[in-house]
Amino acid sequence: MHVLFVCNGNVCRSVIAERLTRAVAVEYDLPGLTAESAGTRALVGFPVEPLAARAIEGLGANADNFRARKLKPELIDRADLVLAMTEQIRDQAAGMGFGAGSRTFTLLEAHRIAKVTGADTIADLHRARHDLALVGRENIADPVGLSESAFCQVGDQIADALVPLLLALAPHEQARPVEDERGGLVVQPGSAPAPLAAFLAAQRIR
Template identity: 60%
Template sequence: MHILFVCSGNVCRSVIAERLTRAYATEHGLSELTAESAGTRALVGYPVEPRAAAVISGLGGDPAGFRARRLCERMVVAADLILTMTEEQRDRASALAAGAAPKTFTLPEAHRIATLTGADTVARLDVFRDPSGTAGAPGIADPVGLSDRAFVEVGDRIAGALFPLLARLAPRPGGHPRPAAPGGGQRKA
């Protein structure tokens, strides 16, 4: 499964989610689970914001070598699942390619659907989506310009929604039980 994460600038929220997904896949030997990220108004070529990099490291990911990219149709088409931070980003991403809407959710929306319904595939997430188009869960706010604490809170919110969702959706090698979050989901000291 290839997941595309989307936010605005692609230097904080979406890169946190991307790098945590990569860490999760590596830790659990899930070679079929891949991730990338992009921004609707990306700061193309910029590295990850330093405070977001600290959050990624603190949650068990690796921020090294990242460069921001702008969301494009090719990325949307290539993704099996698209997870955005806000409804507006979800709607923009799904409008980029025909057939993208059924695989495009906000991260909190996908987490909420999976938790409430037990959905364990992208198709089942779509079946249980609110037909009104409302995510049913607040988006994840951009921490840029805010305190270090705000970055930590955003990282924790992303991890809190992402790891349980990955545990439900991630391809399992050899039919083994779905893995837990990296390091048990606990922030490194």
């Protein structure tokens, strides 16, 4: 399962999600789970925002060797699942690829559907998305310009939604590894740093 994460600048939220996904893939021996990210208004070529890098490292993943890039249709076309950080970004991304709407969600939306319905495939998520009442907006706010604490809170919010979702979907989706020119997995099998290992242990689902 190849996941594309999308935010605005591609230096904070989507990078946190991408690098956490790669770490989860190694820790749980899911070689078919791959991830990349992009931004609708990307700061093309920029590295991870320093406070976002600290949040990534605090979750036990690795922020090295990253450069931001702009969201393009070909990135959406090769993704099995597109997870956006806001509803506006979700709708923009869904309109950029043929048939992309059925596999494009906000991260919080996909997590809510999986948690409530027990959906364990992307098709199940899509089938259930209009059957559930929506309470509030499902956006993860951009922490740019805020404190280190705000970045940590955003990192925790992403992790709390993302890890259970990945562990529900990845074992049931067809493995389709995708090459990413920005580098491979960020930790070696069996070597997840202590913060990540502890977090993952607490996030095992159903």
